[in-house]
Amino acid sequence: MRAYFHGIVCFVSLIVCSTNALLGQELLWKAAAAKAVITPEVKLWMAGYAARKGPAEGKLQDLFAKTLILEDAQGVRFVWVTMDLIGVPKSLRLEVERRAEEEFDLPPSHLLMNASHTHCGPMIRTYQPAGENRPEMIAYSSIPAEQHEQRIKETREYRQFLADQMLALIGRAIKDLRPARLLQSQAKCGFAMNRRLPRGSSFINSPNPSGPVDHSVPVLQVLGADDQKLAVLFSYACHNTTLGVMQFNGDYAGYAQQYLEEDHPGMIALFALGCGGDQNPYPRRLIPYVERHGRALATAVEAALIADPQAVVGSIRAKLDYATLDYGRLPTKEELLRKSQSSDKYDSRHAEFLLEDLKHVGKLPTSYPCPVQVVSLGDDLTMIAIGGEVVIDYAVRLKREVERKNLWVLGYSNDVFAYTPSRRVVLEGGYEGATSMRFPRENLHPAPWAPTIEQRIIGKVFELLKNQ
Ligand SMILES: [Zn+2]
Structure with a gap:
């Protein structure tokens, strides 16, 4: 009896295994990736640190915008656009969103734009x-007033260049869509540390080894015919603030992508920033550290590639909406x-x-509207993308x-309008x-957020996940 039962279990698991293997090997998707260099040709001012006193002085590596496009069996597409830049200004998002809908019939809910938040990229917002x-x-106080007109002009021109590049990338990738299969897996990487250290009654920006972190490195592999690696999309939750040099570079995420592409010729590596609002890479400030962090993250991605990757099958479902974030008590005119x-300047x-x-x-x-987006790839992978500099909580x-298999939570997506703290x-x-x-960013916030912020965002996530 026991042998008979054991036989049934083996038989059933054989069916499950072989079905999974079969599904995993069939090229059920179409996919394509593309990338473009976006390193400014003119010496733009750099974004991220107010202490800089002049424009960029060359580059350590190029900056890129990249796209990954998936198409399911019903012809539904989803587009990721990632960028080695400080943020996604709302104006850039709105232009790319509008033109992608006009030119490619892509609904805004099926476009996810994520910035790596490198602090060694150009200033992109006014x-x-x-x-x-x-x-x-x-709004950068370190730029002399007599330069403002010129800086506004070149920032606008660069933002226009970015939008044009992104639309061209999407167009190129759509033409290149080819049969593919998807695999999801993950590994861990340890250089991110919480940067909110309690001091007296407040918090200073300093390594806090006891603070919350999320060291996971989720990885989505895109394989074409003969298992050729077309693209790999990966995420990590940590500020790209290893360096504050005067040369353009993508910080640890730029190096991780560069190493992966060098080690897998023909593959495009795309980085999407997670909830790293209160996470810093440590140690910092020296070029050897950024290379080590980049190598550490690339190595974690390599580990994930072989760590029991699971097939991702099914159809694309995506939703985008805005959570209303209230400000706390507004200042009166007398207080202002x-x-x-x-x-304090x-x-x-x-x-x-x-x-x-x-x-x-x-x-x-x-209040301010915070974009919240949810995309599911069948039942095998769900990605939540939230606007602003989202903290790890x-x-x-x-x-x-959220009871979903393989959940990714991204921050810095679709509009990086401020920090997005938890309650x-x-x-x-x-x-x-x-x-x-x-x-000030593209707009000015009159006061810190009300503590309701977390419930507004979490509530919106669950609303979007319903029936999806
Ligand atoms: Zn930041």
């Missing part, structure tokens, strides 16, 4: 004050007038800009609460929870 007919501004006299400038907004618009905004919580980080304060909100 600040657009609220209200009608107000001129764009340069007082703050505009502050000896970031406080005073923030207050002055808000007073100007009040003069032109009459009131301050009360979102990855930890969603991986705990805990808002209540704790510090840079990611409060003080970073003083810095």
Whole structure:
């Protein structure tokens, strides 16, 4: 009886195994990837650190925009666009989204744009004050005022170049779509560390080995005929802030992609940043470290490639919506007038800009729309992509609460408008929870987020996952 039962189990598992193997080997998808160099030809100012006092002085490596396109058996497409840049400005997202829909019939929900947040890329945003007919501004205080007009012009031109390149990439990849199969697996990589260290009643930016992290490195392999590696999409949750040099480079993510492409000729490696808002690579600041971190991450991807990869089959389902993020208590005009006299230059400038907004618009905004996107590849892989500089708590919580196989949680997607702290980080304060909100991006935030931010985003994720 036992032998008979054992025989049935073996027989059943044989069917399951062979079905899985069969599904894994069939080229059920179409896929293509493409890349373009986006290293600026003119010496643009660099983004990320206010301390820089001049434009870029050459490059350590090129910067890239890349795309991966999948098409399922029903002809539904999903497009990833990744970039070695500080962020995804909303204006860039809106232009690429609009033109991709017009030119390629691609719905906005089926386009995911993610930035690596390298702090050694060009400045790509200008600040657009609220209200009608107000001129764009340069919000980097280290750029001399007499240069602002020129800097605005070249930043606009570069952003236009980026949009054109991205559309061209998508067009090129669509023409190149070919039969493919997908494999998902993961490994771990350990150089990311929490960077919010408690000090007195607040937090400083310093390694905190006891703080939360997520060291997983999810990897999606795209294989063509004869198992040729067409592309690999991988993620890690850590700021690209190893370096603050004056030469363009993609930081650890740029090096990881470069090493993978060198080691697999013909393959395109795409990096998508996870919830690394409060994570830094350590150690930092020296070029040998960025190479080591890049190599460590590339090695983790190599490990994932052979670590029990599972076939991804099924159809593409994608949704995109916006979670309304409320600001906390808004400052009154009297408070702003007082703050505009502050000896802290970031406080005073923030207050002055808000007073100007009040003069032109009459009131301050009360909320900001945060993009939240969900894409499922059959039942085998689900990717959640959230806007802003998302802190690690979102990855930890969603991986705990969302009952899906192979869940990826990306930050820095579709609009990098501010930090996206969790409730805990808002209540704790510090840079990611409060003080970073003083810095203008494409728009200006009047106050830190309300603690409801986390529930708004998590609620939107579950709403989108319903019936998907
Ligand atoms: Zn950042």
